[in-house]
Amino acid sequence: MTRATRNDSSDISKTSPIIAYTVAMSQPNSHIFEVKLQVSQWQKSILELGMPVWTPGSYLVREYARHIQYFRASSSQDKTKLSSQKISKNHWIIETVNVNDITIDYQVYANELTVRTNHLDGTHGYFNGAALFYFIPGLEKQSITVQIIPPIAQWKVSTALPEIPGKINLFQADDYDTLVDSPFEIGTQNIYPFEVLGKSHQLVIWGHGNIRPITLIKDIKKIIEIEAKLYGELPYDHYLFILHLSGSSFGGLEHKSSCSLIYPRFGFRAKDKYNHFIQLVAHEFFHLWNAKRIRPKALETFDYGRENYTKSLWFLEGTTSYYDMIMPLRAGVYNIANFLDILSKDITRYLNTPGRKIHSLSESSFDAWIKLYRSDAHSDNVQISYYLKGELVSLLLDLLIRARHNNQRSLDNVMSQMWQEFGKLEISFTPQQLQDVIESVAGIDLQNFFARYLDATEDLPFDDYLELFGLKLKPILDYETIPFLGIRIKSENNKEIIKFVEAGSPAEMGGLDANDELLAIDGIYVNSSQLSDRLKDYQSGDIISITVFHQDQLKTLSITLADPQPSRYEVIRIDHPSDSQKQNLIDWLGKE
Numbered sequence: 001m002t003r004a005t006r007n008d009s010s011d012i013s014k015t016s017p018i019i020a021y022t023v024a025m026s027q028p029n030s031h032i033f034e035v036k037l038q039v040s041q042w043q044k045s046i047l048e049l050g051m052p053v054w055t056p057g058s059y060l061v062r063e064y065a066r067h068i069q070y071f072r073a074s075s076s077q078d079k080t081k082l083s084s085q086k087i088s089k090n091h092w093i094i095e096t097v098n099v100n101d102i103t104i105d106y107q108v109y110a111n112e113l114t115v116r117t118n119h120l121d122g123t124h125g126y127f128n129g130a131a132l133f134y135f136i137p138g139l140e141k142q143s144i145t146v147q148i149i150p151p152i153a154q155w156k157v158s159t160a161l162p163e164i165p166g167k168i169n170l171f172q173a174d175d176y177d178t179l180v181d182s183p184f185e186i187g188t189q190n191i192y193p194f195e196v197l198g199k200s201h202q203l204v205i206w207g208h209g210n211i212r213p214i215t216l217i218k219d220i221k222k223i224i225e226i227e228a229k230l231y232g233e234l235p236y237d238h239y240l241f242i243l244h245l246s247g248s249s250f251g252g253l254e255h256k257s258s259c260s261l262i263y264p265r266f267g268f269r270a271k272d273k274y275n276h277f278i279q280l281v282a283h284e285f286f287h288l289w290n291a292k293r294i295r296p297k298a299l300e301t302f303d304y305g306r307e308n309y310t311k312s313l314w315f316l317e318g319t320t321s322y323y324d325m326i327m328p329l330r331a332g333v334y335n336i337a338n339f340l341d342i343l344s345k346d347i348t349r350y351l352n353t354p355g356r357k358i359h360s361l362s363e364s365s366f367d368a369w370i371k372l373y374r375s376d377a378h379s380d381n382v383q384i385s386y387y388l389k390g391e392l393v394s395l396l397l398d399l400l401i402r403a404r405h406n407n408q409r410s411l412d413n414v415m416s417q418m419w420q421e422f423g424k425l426e427i428s429f430t431p432q433q434l435q436d437v438i439e440s441v442a443g444i445d446l447q448n449f450f451a452r453y454l455d456a457t458e459d460l461p462f463d464d465y466l467e468l469f470g471l472k473l474k475p476i477l478d479y480e481t482i483p484f485l486g487i488r489i490k491s492e493n494n495k496e497i498i499k500f501v502e503a504g505s506p507a508e509m510g511g512l513d514a515n516d517e518l519l520a521i522d523g524i525y526v527n528s529s530q531l532s533d534r535l536k537d538y539q540s541g542d543i544i545s546i547t548v549f550h551q552d553q554l555k556t557l558s559i560t561l562a563d564p565q566p567s568r569y570e571v572i573r574i575d576h577p578s579d580s581q582k583q584n585l586i587d588w589l590g591k592e
Contacts, residue, residue, distance in 0.1 A: 026151055037104040061306075125155075156186070158186070183242060192213050329589065410588075470573055499515075
């Protein structure tokens with residue numbers, strides 16, 4: 001962000017400015033937060049304001065300033081309007097000559113229900129600090145107060161920020177980073193307090209569904225206990241789980257003393273869906289160590305006005321994804337069969353993503369800002385998720401360490417050592433320091449491993465690592481007689497739309513394109529539910545005609561079908577495992 005160039009050194013006073021926010025929502029159905037920023041004891045002739053373009057934990061420039069729809073700066077004493085100017089997309093300057101107390105009134109439109117944005121309606125108000133509050137360049141370390149004014153007295157306020165004693169709905173953040181790291185839930189939420197390992201916790205639920213809070217809290221306690229056991233402590237005094245129940249959304253965002261979760265309201269009865277939610281809880285809670293405190297050098301100091309690049313997201317998110325699979329198993333929330341089923345599905349996603357052969361894991365981490373959250377019809381052909389491949393690389397590292405040390409060491413030791421050397425002391429790490437810690441635990445030079453599986457695009461050798469634990473990967477041909485075409489289609493508004501064409505597939509070679517409307521095979525109508533059955537009537541090498549609308553132009557293309565390909569993969573037990581293989585599996589995943 002461009003800074004004001006005027007020399008204000010003569011205006012500097014030893015008295016620090018006082019920064020106070022007030023957040024009101026007088027007409028919640030308008031989706032508008034009414035925000036007041038008051039800066040007192042100001043001693044310069046220009047006040048600069050910046051609005052973040054992203055929020056930590058979600059690596060995409062979201063341009064939060066686009067939701068500001070009113071801005072007025074005035075003198076707090078006589079309400080005189082002050083001259084102000086917006087000089088870039090997220091940067092304002094205000095003339096403050098001879099004005100010591102300034103009030104900035106602005107409005108923020110809030111009608112996007114995600115864990116990274118703001119949402120306000122007649123039942124609640126939710127906001128993230130980065131999406132609502134300005135920062136003052138140079139004063140990011142200054143303490144900040146936040147006064148919440150609910151539209152009705154019955155609305156409750158939930159946040160990890162401490163309430164100022166003797167005050168109602170007045171909270172204090174030690175600095176701007178803490179303010180950004182402390183989302184607010186205001187409204188009609190249900191609040192469930194509980195205690196784990198001598199620390200207080202709250203589960204805050206907004207919305208209705210088939211959730212059973214008592215059962216959920218019981219399992220959340222297990223996750224907290226098993227993750228705390230790995231690191232040896234809980235690094236907070238109080239922790240807050242904010243859960244939004246929605247129609248179909250899924251996601252989470254980590255914070256130092258809280259997390260925000262969003263999940264389908266009726267996703268808690270079916271066992272597989274419930275397990276998926278517990279994984280989400282395990283993931284975001286694991287982040288309070290790995291990401292919020294164990295942090296790469298590139299994220300040591302947040303620059304809220306631009307992208308913050310790092311090649312270590314594979315470790316922050318991918319390794320955390322590995323643990324969100326295994327922690328519920330260790331906690332007894334689900335069993336080994338459930339774990340292997342989840343692992344099988346993730347390996348299937350990896351092996352069915354052609355982009356894994358194009359995009360390396362370290363590049364995927366670095367490219368998060370332009371790729372992961374901006375997927376399109378071609379994305380799967382040219383990129384791989386650092387969540388997914390990072391999870392599977394972490395799996396291989398865990399098995400490698402366990403195999404070399406007879407299960408007396410594991411990836412757990414890496415996480416514990418990273419906590420003791422970096423996270424606990426809040427010292428950031430470099431990629432080389434991370435590799436050094438992994439190598440010290442493994443007791444082997446891993447330069448070749450990192451070069452092949454992080455910095456290059458060589459396929460991960462699952463069987464080489466699983467075999468020592470009595471497991472193997474089995475390709476599944478659900479329909480052995482179905483030749484390979486290479487498209488995914490979806491019904492949209494009574495049209496069959498091609499959503500993905502795999503690079504190098506018969507479909508691409510024959511001229512099919514994403515967003516084409518599929519009409520017929522060999523002159524006979526076909527839709528998404530019929531495609532697999534229709535292809536059973538053909539063999540690899542057969543030439544078929546496919547009719548589509550391509551940009552409203554009717555086209556019939558000749559396509560040569562290829563050999564069947566596996567649709568999925570399963571991690572299964574090998575026949576007749578040795579005693580050592582049986583014991584390795586028990587030491588890794590526990591007994592049945």
